[in-house]
Amino acid sequence: MRVSRLTALTAAFFVAMSLALTGATAASAAQLTASGGYVALGDSYSAGVGAGSYDSSSGSCKRSTKAYPALWAAAHSPSSFSFTACSGARTGDVVSGQLGPLSSATSLVSITIGGNDAGFADTMQTCALQGESACLSRVAQARTYIESTLPGQLDSVYSAITNKAPSAHVVALGYPHFYKLNGTCVAGLSEKSRAAIDAAADDINGVIAKRAANHGFAFVDVNSTFAGHELCSGSPWLHSVTLPVDESYHPTAAGQASGYLPVFGSAA
Known part of the structure; x- marks a missing residue:
């Protein structure tokens, strides 16, 4: 007993x-992700274009202290924080110019990329200036590119990240819908144009999610947090056409803090 x-x-x-x-x-x-090094890669949506409070040393990259990577790093104090995201970056720019800080010690990586490859700026300029027919044609062209060419380009970036930071947890973030359909806007783009632009965002998010999953990365869809805060919502977290013009169709400081940061934090 x-x-x-x-x-x-x-x-x-x-x-x-x-x-x-x-x-x-x-x-x-x-x-875990706070104890190791954090590297923030990507384009203007990660750099924080549109949020203001830019680091003067970042020049035309326009990295903002109000961007979600900077906000997360300030709250979690990773052992190191490297912020290489840059306005206008395409997939090739990430591979050639942003991966330097990655190493075996990197524990967390975030990235938004693909929108500029698909012709984001040119598409929005066409839609804003040339009317519905030209807009729908340009969006269709972008959607074809997203389906046929972008997957391979994302594979190249994601493989390069894994090769340089094999132990890192990588979070690939998507892009929000620009427009609340049947919303409060009474001027500007037609409803068909707005719907086509939102559909293209769904396309690119779908491709990013699939390629990220194939590489063992996490994917974050920001439409859950941006819902009700698109253009034409009455409470937008995105700039419409504005000055400086490069901030048009980018998240505001609220979009970074309340749209991107919470969902990134949940996946980091």
């Missing part, structure tokens, strides 16, 4: 210890 009781007590002790360690392990895992 004494042996059985001792065995039972010993078993109970180890069960309790196991549960305690499981809880400690879960807590440690939650802090």
Whole structure:
């Protein structure tokens, strides 16, 4: 009986210890990405164009202290933070100019990329200036590119990230819908143009999600947080046509803090 009781007590002790360690392990895992180095890659949506408060040393890259990578780093104090995202970046620019800080010590990487490859700026300029027919044609061209060419370009970027930072948790973030359909806008683009632009955003997000999954990366869809804050919503977190013109159709500071940051934080 004494042996059985001792065995039972010993078993109970180890069960309790196991549960305690499981809880400690879960807590440690939650802090893992904060304990290693964080590198923020990508285009203007990661750089924070449109949010203001730009780091003067970043020049035309327009990296903002109000961008979601900077906000996350300030809140979580990773062991190192390298912010190489740049306005106008395409997939090739990331591979050739942004991967320097990546290493085996990097534990977290974030990236938005693909919109400029698909002709984001030219498409929006066409839609804003040339009317519905030209807009629909240009969006269709972009959607064809997204389907046929962008997957291979994303594969190249994602493979390069893995090669340089094999232990990193990588989060690929998507792009929000620009427009709330049947919303408050009474001028500007036609409803067909707005719907086509939103559909192109769905296309690019779908491609990013699939390629990210194939590389073992996390994908974050920001439409859950931007819902109700698109253009024509009455409470937009995106600029419409504005000055400086390069900030047009980019998230505001609120879009970075309340649109991008929460969903990135949940996936980091």
